[in-house]
Amino acid sequence: MVKLTDITKVYHAGDVPVPALRGINLEIREGEFLAIMGPSGSGKSTLLNILGCLDKPTSGTYELDGLTVSAFDEERLAVLRNRKIGFVFQSFNLLRRLSAIEQVELPLLYRRTPNRRQLAHQALVDMGLSDRTAHRPPQLSGGEQQRVAIARCLVTSPALVLADEPTGALDTNTGHDIMHIFQRLNAERDITIALVTHEEEIAAYAHRVIRLQDGQIVSDEVMPSSKGSPRAGKPSLGGDGGREASTA
């Protein structure tokens, strides 16, 4: 599914080369739920950017879904992001002017999907936001905004979901709600997720945790059992459960 071989990334601060990644070898299997941890400056954001096709490695090869992505030019990477990758960000990164349903439609707009309003609506219903479709980000709570962002990420049925500190801007309870959503997506839809976090508690939702330090993977462990099973009353992927949650 994902295969990184000898990936390096060097930034240049003026004339001084600053290595951010030094030889990353990583394989992510389909349906895996992976957490990437490490202190700031360890290279985890750079790794996520490369996985998300937002950035190209200085050397090494990146294979995604059988495609050698590291050879792609910028236009092809943009198309690839649209087709294969879903992003969830710490700061939600919604467009302030657009309503929830328009946010979710946006990636479909770029791929010219015909029945996109319907798909976007379904994605919002899946996130328990059926009564929030016309709301704009300022009218939504943090948790709701992040759920809109997740709907936007899922509406394209991506091969790989990349979440960059998705609970970082949320209170603890809401953060756990969001993590339950990821957990269910992974369990029920077999969606491959790579999650960057610095909180052990959040990383505990994943099946596998890799730790980075100074641009290298220093540990790679499979969690014996991931954190609890879905709790009652919390958003589930069924439409009814979602609606209950949103009114709670």
Added chain:
Amino acid sequence: MSIIDTIRTALAALAANKLRSSLTMLGIIIGVSAVITLMAVGQGSQKGVTERLRGLGSNLIFIRPGQSQASNVQAAVYGGQALTLVDTDAYAINDPERFPYVEGVAPQIDFEGRLIAGGENTTTTIIGTTPDYQYVRDFYVANGQFLSEDDITRKGLVAVLGDRVADMLFGDSDPVGKSVRLAVGPGGMISFNFRVIGVMEPKGATVTGDEDDLMFIPLPTMQARIPILRNPQGLSNVFQISVKVSDRGDFEQAEEEIGALLRERHNVEEDDFEILTQTDVANLQAAETEISQTLWAAMAAIAGISLAVGGIGIMNIMLVSVTERTREIGIRKAIGATRGDILMQFLVEALMVTMAGGAIGVILGITLSTMADGRTILEQSVRADVSAVAVILAFSVSAVIGLFFGIYPAFNASRLNPIEALHHE
């Protein structure tokens, strides 16, 4: 992204910043409407001249005093410049035996006077003339009668009103048979009541002025009632004698023979008068038109510069907008917008501003031209004729400006690095 979605996205972005969008558009609106209006006036001035020459009547010769170009009684009398033509000159020309080709002669004296009727009053040009005027100038009475030979011999206090004057003084009611008071001289010291016997057909402006804004009275009445019009010999100076000849071919002969008669009557070797044929008038007008057309074209060019300045304003705002929306661009790129998508989005925004501005400018330009048409601005009667070419030109120029000044900011936007753009605050 499909073009319809791109346009929708651009419209939403423009609507989110209405004040800014409309101010940006204003530069284009002003430029386009100015170009269209000035081009229309330039075109109209030419068309107007053609029409006015046609309105003059045909096969005409004009005789004007040579030594003085004074255009009113006061200048003629008190300015010490003698007018050389008298009314008897006109009667002498009207001699079928000597000049078989002369079909009509109309001497005229023009002066300013104030007309009062009922509660209304207006200042207009009073023309003292003879019954021939109608036929000579091809300008006929529409309601009632024109001055008759009887009015001339009786020196009757009768008047024929121009269409606009009749409208101003009497509105919808029929002026014929009503009384109008004419006041002339400083403070209106001389005043008489005239009986209105007719109203002229509407004619509009000709080379000799606005022919709806005047009043005709018999020439002898004018001479009898207004003593300052008489010179020391007891004759009345006239400002112009219009002569209608039977055929264009006789112009040269007429010019020569009438000239000889006048020299003989004035007892001079050199002409103390000026004879203009219709061709001369047309040539003078053509030269004048050319100058005014050049002027209008120059003004349209200046308006074109303002259009370009409006384009720079658009570029400025688009650059600011790209900077402000860096994060939006980052988000769009992250979810799969290509460089081409972003380029199109901002380019279409710039195009929407200029094309909407262009469309509003076209409407405004046509409105302004229509309003200016037929009005007197800076003592010039303005004709405006909006041509399809001007409209298409102005509109496409505004589109080209949007393309030209929008491409650089749009290119900048498309080149943004998605990671940096996403972290832009």
